[in-house]
Amino acid sequence: MTFEPLRYPPRILCIGEDPNQTKMVDLVIMEGYLHKQSKHLKLWKIRYFVLTESTLAYSKKSGKKAKNTYELKDVDVVSDQNYVVHDHNFVFEVKHGEKRMFLSAPTESERLKWVQGIKTTRSKLFATTDDGDTEGKHSEAESLGSFLGGVFRLTAPSKMQQRQKRQVTKERKEERKRAHLSKMKKSFSAVWLEDVLPSWGDSSAHPQDFVEALCFAGIPKEVRGRAWSAMLGNRLQINEQLFEICKTRAKAVLLEMTLAKDKEEKSRRSTDKRVSLPTSPRLAATATAEAHVAEQLIADNERNIKLVQRDMPRTFGNHPLFQTGAAGTQKTYEVLEAYTCYRPDLGYVQGMSYLAAILCLHLDSFGAFRAMVSLMSTRLLFDMYRLEEERTFRYLTVYDSILKHELPQLYDHFQEIGMDPKMYVVDWAFTLFTRCVPLEVVLRIWDCYILIGTPFFFQACMAILIMYEDALLTMDLGDAMKFLHNVPKTCSAHDFFEAMETVNLSRPAINELLSGGDVRPWSPVGRRPVEVEYPEAYEY
Missing domain, CATH: 1.10.8.270 (putative rabgap domain of human tbc1 domain family member 14 like domains)
Incomplete structure (x- = not known):
């Protein structure tokens, strides 16, 4: 059984007070921060770009009013340009008529994602226009608006949007805030090389929240090795x-x-008989033990x-x-x-x-x-690779509790088809998703796991299941096993972290589970802070 991923979400139909003024609102295809070269000063400024089904717009910050909006039908994108260079970043060009706009992303994969996103969305827009579908959709909207009398606003909120509205703890709200990087005047590479790494370990220079936001934004590939080394440290004094x-x-x-x-081969060919010399029993026993x-x-x-x-x-x-x-x-x-x-x-x-x-x-x-x-020597890998049944099943029990709390419908479906966590979670843990998830996403997961540790692993597991919940609910055991051991190549880091936003359990709550707590509906009265202590052998 094969599943074609839904690349473009359906339009949302908005019906205003006047049914004759019904209009179509485009849904967002992708969004995020990019560097944009200033037209006059030739400086690179960070702007928030939003690609919809018919437009490309940017603003100074997320949530602000768009400074400029371009119709996709009038836009062309050039991926291989040699006109402008942005140190430690990857540049592409957007043309709008005679205007040229140079944008850059911190990683090559991010640049390609935007280039491909604009090209694909633009080609889809032209295909829709050529087929005459647009007129049909507008006439359908107008007739539906007349029928309802302009009283309702029809929306089809996705499961992701519904999950975002669920009540979460204060700790989880703070974690979500920390995952978003504030405006910077430097490129990500420059921030790591000039500011963060030289003063690593000095919390007064760069707070943990800022470093966490940098990791969630993605560590540039040219500094990733140094950043990982700094975050992992060298507590065991390896030289x-x-x-x-x-x-x-x-x-x-x-x-x-x-x-x-070679010796075995020679002994097979040799026909010589060796004479054994007599030895004392004690000496023979000692020699035998040492040899053993x-x-x-x-x-x-x-x-x-x-x-x-x-x-x-x-x-x-x-x-x-x-x-x-x-x-x-x-x-x-x-x-x-x-x-x-x-x-x-x-x-x-x-x-x-x-x-x-x-x-x-x-x-x-x-x-x-x-x-x-x-x-x-991190907690999860140290325990899993010791291959002790009690330790392994402790993690699987915690995972099962989290799955039941986060995705009860999927949990029930897995129970029904006989899908046990050990059938796929063990592989995810042993390789930190490397064998099952596209490399681009794996590297972004590692950026965060190395900094945060074991609780992030469980949040990442939930994010993957959230992304593909609808597809998994239709699968039997064989298809689900195959799917979770080979996540589709279309899985992107953008989609992964969007799903991560909707995970409700905070990292302190997961640590409490690992220490023997349970999952409870959160309330200010019922919450019990539990300080978790781990053996000295672990490196957090």
Whole structure:
């Protein structure tokens, strides 16, 4: 069963007091902040752009009156322009008659999203006009307005709009506010490189709220590695010498594997009989015990490295950096082999390759290894990768409670078709969505998860389900499993964070659940603040 995503929402029909003055109101296709080059001063200013089904408009801030509005039928967009450069940003050009407007986005994916959005919406507008649908829709609106006598205003609020109206706690309202970035005079890259990273750790220089808003806006790819490293920190004091030691151990294991294979081959061919010398029972027992421990360690390391070698070809198999023999593949091998030697108690577990590969996209080998160690010591990953049933099922129980609270209808449907959280949530947790969600969205999720931690993981799970709730409600177990293990490529970061806005449980509430609380309807009287404490081994 396949599902075609709804790319364009239906129009909303507005009927005023005079039925003869009925008009069609366009719904928003996409909106957000972009840099716009000033016509005279050649400075870049941040403006809020809104793309509807028939217009492109911008204002100084979200919610303000539009300063300029352009009809899409008169607009053309140029994606590959070499006329204007904006440092650390990605530029595209919008033409309106003889006027030229240069806009820039903080990331290439954001730029492409706007370019594609304008082109697609414009082509759809022309297709509608050519078919004569517009006249039919207006005449239909006028006849409906006459029939109702201009008394009602007909709207079809989406589930997303309905969710936004639900009562939420004060903490959640504050979280939603923090997710929105206020107006800035610099590009995002400049803010990170010149202001945030040099003074990292000094809360007086840049409050946590501001950094959180920057992460929700998306970290530019050219500073993402440095930003992630700063946010993860280095509490375990990982240095390059330790990294080299772990790499040397991994190489020694690989050499041991090669020698053992050669030795086994020779022993098969050899027909010589060896004479065994008599030894004392005590010495024999000691030697046997020591040999057994050494053999067990070598066997464990061999097993880990073999698993890495088997799993890597399945990790980002279509990405050019992770083809056989490519630089990204070699770097990821190096990081994973070093990590399994650093934490032989955990060893290699399927899914680690995705985490290491994402880090290697943005960091050098040592930086990725250090980040891997810090990331794996975060609460969620530390518990999940220990593969202890009690810890894993604790997270699944919390997830089930949150799903029942946030999406009761979908929860009931999953119960009906036999969809258990462990069938898909474990995979989401082990890879932090990397295996199941488009890379563009994954990177934006990581920007926030690395800063915020485990509670954001549960909010992200709910956001994905909110986006596709209607489709999932029509699926059986097989289709739902397939869908949640391979979220459509049309999933965008804009849609994800729009859905995230409607998640009702705050991060403190999720922490309370993890500490053993329960989900209750919020009220000022009934709310019990619970201080959550976690073991020292965790890194928040």
